Amino acid sequence: MSSSIALASARSTTGFGDARGRGARDEQGRIELLCKAGPDGAALGDCPFCHYVQMVLRYKGLRYRLIPLTPEDKPEWLVEGYGGKMPCLVHDEEAYTDSGTITQYLEYFFPGEEPLTVEDEKPELAEEVKTATSGVFGAFARYMKNMDKEQDPPLQAALFEELDKVDSFLQTTKGPFLAGERITLDDMALAPKLYHIKVGVAHFKNVIIPPSLTALAAYMQHMFDMDIFQESSYPPDVITWGWGNARK
Known part of the structure; x- marks a missing residue:
């Protein structure tokens, strides 16, 4: 993946663009989650924020590829473009870091029957x-x-x-x-x-x-x-x- 990956443009008040609803399960696009690797350098590490993002992905029934990384294995585009921060969600040609931002993105593009937030109603x-x-x-x-x-x-x-x-x-x-x-x-x-x-x-x-x-x-x-x-x-x-x- 090149360093040209860019965040979604702020065409809406969410900052996530205007393609909401495109996330039907058979049209979800490529989703990858880059996260901290564990002691062996290959298995999932102990990051609670990656755990949080994965729970949301699984709750929504989204398919994704989990990519545990050591500090040395972080790709150049992640280090240069995002300060090496993880978890990092890559959806097609967009990348997001910060678990709060990632989960808001998932909630916006892949809404369920009931929202996973109560800010609007309560x-x-x-x-x-x-x-x-x-x-x-x-x-x-x-x-x-x-x-x-x-x-x-x-x-x-x-x-x-x-x-x-x-x-x-x-x-x-x-x-x-x-x-x-x-x-x-x-x-x-x-x-x-x-x-x-x-x-x-x-x-x-x-x-x-x-x-x-x-x-x-x-x-x-x-x-x-x-x-x-x-x-x-x-x-x-x-x-x-x-x-x-x-x-x-």
Whole structure:
């Protein structure tokens, strides 16, 4: 693939052009997903953002080619044109990085019977979900990367506070998902992060997610049991490998 791959032109308010609806399953075009490779340099790595994108692709029934890459294997066009960022979705002759942008693109070009967002119909709920979930992964990353044991207690407390926000919010919902009965992009984004948290804190910090967070525990089990989660996932030891490198 040449470095001439360009982002879709901003011919609509979405910035994704005006070809919405062309994505019938038999006319979907070529889709490739470039992502972080695992310890062997060939299998899928531990990126929760790639996991998220794959869940959306599978939920929508889209065919795609997964291409795990080491830093050394990244093609020149990806490094020069996109700073080497992954995951990177290539759809025909367009490429997108950033999981949020990628999933918005997929939702726009390949809409389902029901939208995977609630912003338009329930903007207040969308904001509540964002408030409840947006701080989780940052708190986890700070805790995981900390090598000063004296700083672990406040960082652990900060993470558990964020998880408590999610648990409290889930107690108010009327269904198994963040928005109730219908799965959304927010669920698919959060579940891989919770997987990292569950594995990471147990392995590196010798702690577990507080058992008192029962709504969160039920939510995690429900999400982890979904086919789209499992078929897009990687073993726990790949997570510990990834965070082991991040902690060096």
